[in-house]
Amino acid sequence: MEEIGFLGLGIMGKAMSMNLLRHGFKVTVWNRTRSRCDELVEHGATVGESPADVIKKCKYTIAMLSDPAAALSVVFDKDGVLEQIGSGKGYVDMSTVDAETSSQICKAITAKGGSFLEAPVSGSKKPAEDGQLVILAAGEKALYEAVKPAFDVMGKKSFFLGEVGNGAKMKLVVNMIMGSMMNAFSEGLVLADKSGLNQDTLLDVLDLGAIANPMFKLKGPSMVQGKYSPAFPLKHQQKDMKLALALGDENSVPMPVAAASNEAFKKARSLGLGDLDFSAVHETVKSDKGSS
Incomplete structure (x- = not known):
């Protein structure tokens, strides 16, 4: 796969991105609190200066954020995802948000020519560390197929549930x-x-x-x-x-x-x-x- 971007290194995001690194993926990470990137860098990750910077560098970018407000902020704020998303780039939001938030992000991404997949997960810290999450994806089927190798590393099973909103x-x-x-x-x-x-x-x-x-x-x-x-x-x-x-x-x-x-x-x-x-x-x- 192409290099993967990863936005959000909380309890879940850190474990998930670490699994990608351990399985040989090249990963560029970003987090609001920069120090949370340090351990990932020790394992081979590079750090993006902003969400836009990560999007620009990577064909596929995953986000794992705390709530709807954070998910929207990373996309719409200054130096956010929308500034660099476009044709040929995919954005996968694995945050747990409501269907309306997911649909709002999807419309903004696709209006710029990008492709979108929501993919919230069932599981907490230990399943994330062990690559045993259950991934609930919906949206662009072609993007789902493209990032499935990453899903297979982070989870024990992934489901494709159809249109955006169903995963949420x-x-x-x-x-x-x-x-x-x-x-x-x-x-x-x-x-x-x-x-x-x-x-x-x-x-x-x-x-x-x-x-x-x-x-x-x-x-x-x-x-x-x-x-x-x-x-x-x-x-x-x-x-x-x-x-x-x-x-x-x-x-x-x-x-x-x-x-x-x-x-x-x-x-x-x-x-x-x-x-x-x-x-x-x-x-x-x-x-x-x-x-x-």
């Missing part, structure tokens, strides 16, 4: 389910503890039953210990719950469980837990039950 919607549905499950899991852990049951035994029972899943197995032990090292920051989970509820409004879908879960994540943010892992919503249940 699928990701929001997945994260809405995940956030709702995390709240129920947190309530179960606290209920077990307050009922005099051993929480580790609960984890063992869950892992052997019909609702066994990787999230409970991965997050449960650290939640019991009150440790929430951020793999997927809680503030981003709450952002995704909010966007999913808006999608529910658009489609007249009642979502009382998701709405209640969103309130729990909002409470956690108000308690200053936003930068911790999204499993820190567990602390809101513990505080409600009078636990320390």
Whole structure:
């Protein structure tokens, strides 16, 4: 493949771009906080001075940004993507945003002659580090085929879902389910503890039953210990719950469980837990039950 540009080196972007480098891809990176590029440079990456600079240099550029505002800023601001995008260049936005934001970016890119693909991912820090993400792509099919070798390095499976917006919607549905499950899991852990049951035994029972899943197995032990090292920051989970509820409004879908879960994540943010892992919503249940 041609050299790949990569915009955004947060928890996910750093791991994803590192995987590209490890598998022999040439990568030019950019991040608002320049120091986050240093480790990538040590592994062979070059640094672009701006998003426009990266676009100019690379045939294909991937973005992995924190929210819709950041995704729009990188495209539309001064020295942004639009200043250099054009015919023969592809832009792949792997950020989790709403369908409207994705469509807005798509229209701007294609109006300049470029091609666009949205490709949000299911998975957090460890799957990103291990190249085990699930990639939910939609948009220009030819661009999807062109960048699939990169997707195959970053993920264990990629889906092409058709028109722009479908990837964003699928990701929001997945994260809405995940956030709702995390709240129920947190309530179960606290209920077990307050009922005099051993929480580790609960984890063992869950892992052997019909609702066994990787999230409970991965997050449960650290939640019991009150440790929430951020793999997927809680503030981003709450952002995704909010966007999913808006999608529910658009489609007249009642979502009382998701709405209640969103309130729990909002409470956690108000308690200053936003930068911790999204499993820190567990602390809101513990505080409600009078636990320390």
